Amino acid sequence: MRPKGKTIRLMSWGLCGAALTAALVTPSAAQAAPGEPGPGHRPAWTLTQTGTDARFRGLSAVSSRTAWAAGSKGTVLRTTDGGRHWHDVSPPGATEEALEFRDIEAFDARRAVVLAIGEGEASRVFRTDDGGATWTESFRNTDSRAFYDCLTFFDSRHGLAMSDPVDGRFRILSTADGGRSWTLLPTAGMPVAQTGEAGFAAGGQCLVSSGPKDVWLATGGAATARVLHSADRGLNWTVTASTIPAGDPARGVFGLAFRDRTHGIAVGGDYRADQPSPDAAAVTGDAGRSWQRSTTPPAAYRSGVAWIPHARATALAVGPTGTDLTTDGGRTWHTVDTGSYDTVDCTHDGGCWAAGEKGRIARLH
Numbered sequence: 001m002r003p004k005g006k007t008i009r010l011m012s013w014g015l016c017g018a019a020l021t022a023a024l025v026t027p028s029a030a031q032a033a034p035g036e037p038g039p040g041h042r043p044a045w046t047l048t049q050t051g052t053d054a055r056f057r058g059l060s061a062v063s064s065r066t067a068w069a070a071g072s073k074g075t076v077l078r079t080t081d082g083g084r085h086w087h088d089v090s091p092p093g094a095t096e097e098a099l100e101f102r103d104i105e106a107f108d109a110r111r112a113v114v115l116a117i118g119e120g121e122a123s124r125v126f127r128t129d130d131g132g133a134t135w136t137e138s139f140r141n142t143d144s145r146a147f148y149d150c151l152t153f154f155d156s157r158h159g160l161a162m163s164d165p166v167d168g169r170f171r172i173l174s175t176a177d178g179g180r181s182w183t184l185l186p187t188a189g190m191p192v193a194q195t196g197e198a199g200f201a202a203g204g205q206c207l208v209s210s211g212p213k214d215v216w217l218a219t220g221g222a223a224t225a226r227v228l229h230s231a232d233r234g235l236n237w238t239v240t241a242s243t244i245p246a247g248d249p250a251r252g253v254f255g256l257a258f259r260d261r262t263h264g265i266a267v268g269g270d271y272r273a274d275q276p277s278p279d280a281a282a283v284t285g286d287a288g289r290s291w292q293r294s295t296t297p298p299a300a301y302r303s304g305v306a307w308i309p310h311a312r313a314t315a316l317a318v319g320p321t322g323t324d325l326t327t328d329g330g331r332t333w334h335t336v337d338t339g340s341y342d343t344v345d346c347t348h349d350g351g352c353w354a355a356g357e358k359g360r361i362a363r364l365h
Contacts, residue, residue, distance in 0.1 A: 048083035056355035064351025070101035089132020103204035113179035150207035189236030194222035203343035205255035220252010269301035
């Protein structure tokens with residue numbers, strides 16, 4: 001579905017886990033200006049110089065030093081020095097065709113798979129093995145009814161990509177060779193979609209995985225915002241209603257994040273700036289078989305969410321109006337920054353990155 005600064009030199013140190021959580025929730029950190037470090041260099045988003053005004057809805061953080069971002073105008077960027085320098089590694093011809101890159105999954109500093117969205121042949125997948133110096137187009141959609149939104153990988157070989165419903169069911173592509181080739185999975189195990197139901201290509205998190213076989217798909221645009229779950233890499237799915245409001249093409253679940261195969265957070269709302277987004281977050285502790293609304297949800301629509309490593313109950317949610325923090329597994333949230341971001345990703349070494357409109361890419365330090 002189509003959802004319609006200042007540069008500060010990064011510090012060479014970082015905090016993770018409980019230390020990061022403690023620093024984030026201090027009043028001085030919460031009151032810091034967007035993109036500016038708080039008193040005593042408490043962690044905050046630091047904007048980096050990207051040299052572009054593309055909107056980055058795709059983000060894959062490899063480490064605190066290496067990250068990839070994918071966005072509008074056929075743009076793919078990569079950094080290997082913590083955001084001090086971003087290199088344009090866009091696939092040849094993508095800028096001229098103005099492809100809309102909305103999701104990217106990177107395995108390391110050299111290998112990545114990126115998804116372009118759109119109707120028919122606008123939906124494409126590219127892979128690089130040399131840091132973006134060269135790319136190979138590994139999939140081009142030839143069905144005018146399909147519209148691919150997101151992709152995810154279980155490991156460096158096995159992954160899935162999803163399309164909005166075709167013939168009443170979501171369409172799933174599968175790869176077993178790291179995105180070099182793709183196979184359309186049978187739809188016998190896929191529940192029937194609701195009228196108007198689709199995924200949101202808003203932050204690269206409408207299809208997410210955890211562990212070797214579990215994957216979740218977020219929906220909206222229909223009467224009920226739902227989350228589908230597969231425990232066998234996309235062959236068979238169950239579906240559960242979320243508590244996030246829907247009933248309109250602009251509302252639903254926009255992003256998912258799972259800490260493990262049972263504990264997850266869903267975020268979303270109504271992406272229109274003039275519309276409220278009550279109950280914009282929900283949590284599950286049973287792999288998505290049931291969802292509970294957050295008692296204190298984010299104050300507005302959120303399109304991206306990520307767990308902070310080594311702090312089991314701490315996560316960040318981002319959207320055009322700011323960043324929210326939870327320290328109790330998604331039950332309560334409070335705003336810690338008012339800068340605009342569409343997606344967020346954190347790494348096991350404690351690095352967290354966010355990306356969004358007007359070339360904005362930031363690192364939490």
